[in-house]
Amino acid sequence: MSKEDKREAILQATLELVAEHGFHDAPCSLIAERAGVAAGTIYRYFENKNELIVVLYRELETKINATLLTGYTLEAPFRERFVHLVSGLLQYFIASPLEFKYIEQFHHSPYGVAFRRDKMLGQDEPEGCNIYCELFKQGVTQQVIKDLPLVLLFDLAFGPIISVARNHILGFIQLDATLIQQIAEACWDSLKR
Amino acid sequence: MSKEDKREAILQATLELVAEHGFHDAPCSLIAERAGVAAGTIYRYFENKNELIVVLYRELETKINATLLTGYTLEAPFRERFVHLVSGLLQYFIASPLEFKYIEQFHHSPYGVAFRRDKMLGQDEPEGCNIYCELFKQGVTQQVIKDLPLVLLFDLAFGPIISVARNHILGFIQLDATLIQQIAEACWDSLKR
Amino acid sequence: MSKEDKREAILQATLELVAEHGFHDAPCSLIAERAGVAAGTIYRYFENKNELIVVLYRELETKINATLLTGYTLEAPFRERFVHLVSGLLQYFIASPLEFKYIEQFHHSPYGVAFRRDKMLGQDEPEGCNIYCELFKQGVTQQVIKDLPLVLLFDLAFGPIISVARNHILGFIQLDATLIQQIAEACWDSLKR
Amino acid sequence: MSKEDKREAILQATLELVAEHGFHDAPCSLIAERAGVAAGTIYRYFENKNELIVVLYRELETKINATLLTGYTLEAPFRERFVHLVSGLLQYFIASPLEFKYIEQFHHSPYGVAFRRDKMLGQDEPEGCNIYCELFKQGVTQQVIKDLPLVLLFDLAFGPIISVARNHILGFIQLDATLIQQIAEACWDSLKR
DNA sequence: TATGAATGAGAGTTCATTCAT
DNA sequence: TATGAATGAACTCTCATTCAT
Numbered sequence: 001m002s003k004e005d006k007r008e009a010i011l012q013a014t015l016e017l018v019a020e021h022g023f024h025d026a027p028c029s030l031i032a033e034r035a036g037v038a039a040g041t042i043y044r045y046f047e048n049k050n051e052l053i054v055v056l057y058r059e060l061e062t063k064i065n066a067t068l069l070t071g072y073t074l075e076a077p078f079r080e081r082f083v084h085l086v087s088g089l090l091q092y093f094i095a096s097p098l099e100f101k102y103i104e105q106f107h108h109s110p111y112g113v114a115f116r117r118d119k120m121l122g123q124d125e126p127e128g129c130n131i132y133c134e135l136f137k138q139g140v141t142q143q144v145i146k147d148l149p150l151v152l153l154f155d156l157a158f159g160p161i162i163s164v165a166r167n168h169i170l171g172f173i174q175l176d177a178t179l180i181q182q183i184a185e186a187c188w189d190s191l192k193r
Numbered sequence: 194m195s196k197e198d199k200r201e202a203i204l205q206a207t208l209e210l211v212a213e214h215g216f217h218d219a220p221c222s223l224i225a226e227r228a229g230v231a232a233g234t235i236y237r238y239f240e241n242k243n244e245l246i247v248v249l250y251r252e253l254e255t256k257i258n259a260t261l262l263t264g265y266t267l268e269a270p271f272r273e274r275f276v277h278l279v280s281g282l283l284q285y286f287i288a289s290p291l292e293f294k295y296i297e298q299f300h301h302s303p304y305g306v307a308f309r310r311d312k313m314l315g316q317d318e319p320e321g322c323n324i325y326c327e328l329f330k331q332g333v334t335q336q337v338i339k340d341l342p343l344v345l346l347f348d349l350a351f352g353p354i355i356s357v358a359r360n361h362i363l364g365f366i367q368l369d370a371t372l373i374q375q376i377a378e379a380c381w382d383s384l385k386r
Numbered sequence: 387m388s389k390e391d392k393r394e395a396i397l398q399a400t401l402e403l404v405a406e407h408g409f410h411d412a413p414c415s416l417i418a419e420r421a422g423v424a425a426g427t428i429y430r431y432f433e434n435k436n437e438l439i440v441v442l443y444r445e446l447e448t449k450i451n452a453t454l455l456t457g458y459t460l461e462a463p464f465r466e467r468f469v470h471l472v473s474g475l476l477q478y479f480i481a482s483p484l485e486f487k488y489i490e491q492f493h494h495s496p497y498g499v500a501f502r503r504d505k506m507l508g509q510d511e512p513e514g515c516n517i518y519c520e521l522f523k524q525g526v527t528q529q530v531i532k533d534l535p536l537v538l539l540f541d542l543a544f545g546p547i548i549s550v551a552r553n554h555i556l557g558f559i560q561l562d563a564t565l566i567q568q569i570a571e572a573c574w575d576s577l578k579r
Numbered sequence: 580m581s582k583e584d585k586r587e588a589i590l591q592a593t594l595e596l597v598a599e600h601g602f603h604d605a606p607c608s609l610i611a612e613r614a615g616v617a618a619g620t621i622y623r624y625f626e627n628k629n630e631l632i633v634v635l636y637r638e639l640e641t642k643i644n645a646t647l648l649t650g651y652t653l654e655a656p657f658r659e660r661f662v663h664l665v666s667g668l669l670q671y672f673i674a675s676p677l678e679f680k681y682i683e684q685f686h687h688s689p690y691g692v693a694f695r696r697d698k699m700l701g702q703d704e705p706e707g708c709n710i711y712c713e714l715f716k717q718g719v720t721q722q723v724i725k726d727l728p729l730v731l732l733f734d735l736a737f738g739p740i741i742s743v744a745r746n747h748i749l750g751f752i753q754l755d756a757t758l759i760q761q762i763a764e765a766c767w768d769s770l771k772r
Numbered sequence: 773t774a775t776g777a778a779t780g781a782g783a784g785t786t787c788a789t790t791c792a793t
Numbered sequence: 794t795a796t797g798a799a800t801g802a803a804c805t806c807t808c809a810t811t812c813a814t
Contacts, residue, residue, distance in 0.1 A: 003798080022303050024217045028784060038800045040786075049784065108301040110215050113363065120365055148375060151366045155356035156379050163352035164345060170306065172313050173344045182341060186349050190383035196773090220808055222776095231775040233811075242809065389777075408689050410603045414805060424779045426807075435805065494687040496601050499749065506751055534761060537752045538743060542765050545742035549734035556692065558699050559730045568727060572735050576769035582794090606787055608797095617796040619790075628788065 019101035087184035093165035212294035280377035286358035405487035473570035479551035598680035666763035672744035
């Protein structure tokens, strides 16, 4: 196994264990075992468990943002652009249930809260969201989207998506393309003037 | 301290500590200390930490449902009834940040997921929700609300509320009566046909 | 075993293991085992290993100071008082080899240095030494003892004692009452004018 | 870097790290890093960490003995010769604080004790000390120095020196030429008849 | 009934040493 | 010969739970 493979294996093992059992039931010993390395090896790639968790989160975030950008065009009307982004995110989540679960675990852990707070204070703007920010700000300016604080627009747009993704992944609902489209449009209804 | 007082004190201490520090940083010893009882005493009221956590969750759920019922009238139009319920929930959350945080912690812990799964399988209907269920079902029948699975209507209605409540409690937005009203109305927009 | 006995057993086990093998080869697991308690029990009596080590040191220091005070009289001439104290200390050390070794280990560990530095800075005077300080200061004033900084007088008086005690304990020399007396007098010779 | 340079670099790094942080806080990885070699390289020059530590000690001892011999003349009177040697040693120590600290660490580690015991048993005479031995033995024979076992004469002569050097290096006293001279003379007072 | 001292398994982490390159 | 990634045993410390009092 190459150096890079080992790092990947550790991250993958962390993703799986944290997603399935939560942070507290993903001890380093188990992560190492599943990654096929010795316990001490984790510390050659990450300073400590904390850093491992945060780095994994950041990598997932980056990957998602990149995915959402593909096929996104600034020329389309607001509604279309919004639906593209929001249904894209939902599709990503239900295609990557482990990643979704990991992200949820992270957001609700003390680290996640601290991480998010740092980010918010650093920017004055909701997290990692340039495309969304742009879309929402323009929409407000052009009086297509309700005139509410940016943070609330994010809540209206993504609150339902998170909730829906969770219910799908837990097996409480079975989404298909039609439903995803309908949900994205319903979210738009809550934003539009 | 009476028997019932002790039980209450333990539940209250658990609420506070879990809300502030998360499950893993709320050791039994600390719960006992804050409750003013000995560590062993917890086990006279609850079989183990797990049970304590689940019981507390159930009590909070019951309390919230009772609160929302007050002042609710079936005579008002759909929109009005919906806005009343949803803004009521949001007000409850921002008035009870510890309870909100505890519930969030619970939902995202392994216990919470198992707990919710049992409930869903037992009922065929979203959780603890008689008034909401009625409202949504009637709304769909009378073609006032979108014809979507009940679970999704819940996601559209409450996803944003949870998200908004969290951001308020974390200090990322400062809600007032006007904003709460606007948010509730926006949620309605996403549901209505 | 009573509560106090357990604390004593832990301290005694620490004394023995550190004296014989040094700090690094006296792991908590071994200390607990020799004390006849579980590993976790150590932490009911001491906040951490550090504190255990420092507390033990302080208790030994207190015990030694108390011992030296018995039979000490301010009426005797300088030389006699000095010889009494210094030969008393030497006798104590060779009668308590474990304590002597522990104290040496402590003084030469990072904790010991920090501990001593705090003490020196706190007082402007050499460590825990009221009787000695008094004796030396008076001796200097009355021109019986050389006019040197207090710290150096301590070095001249105790440097040889430590060295002699170590050699006795390691078996390189066999002290008896006569030799002890001669050594104490030789130390006095280095101090007196 | 040549073979010999690498060996030197490893020894120097060990000296510095052990002197500053103690044996337990001078991990091989750090020694290697400071020496500018790979961790594994240490094991091409020394069988293990233990051997590295002992070899370094022996080299320091040899260096000190050589230094003290320069300028030493057998023609001077006892007192003068003694003062020359003892003040020379003290000057060496305060000019080489890292070496002094290393030697102290070594003497008080389990290895150091074993090392010294081997040496004593091998010789019947105090350690590495030909000039001193000669001086003391002659002094006793000629009734200039107290008639005490050689080991004790060493303790009287060097015990204070070690103690004084330590206090200077730790910053508890600031030595100058006058004080060094006075200390050496005081040591002589404790030896002379 | 209530206590809280004691437990000991298991957590995260370090580090002397090895060995394929 | 020199490397440095990998190892895994051993470290200190935590905490849910038990049980003699």
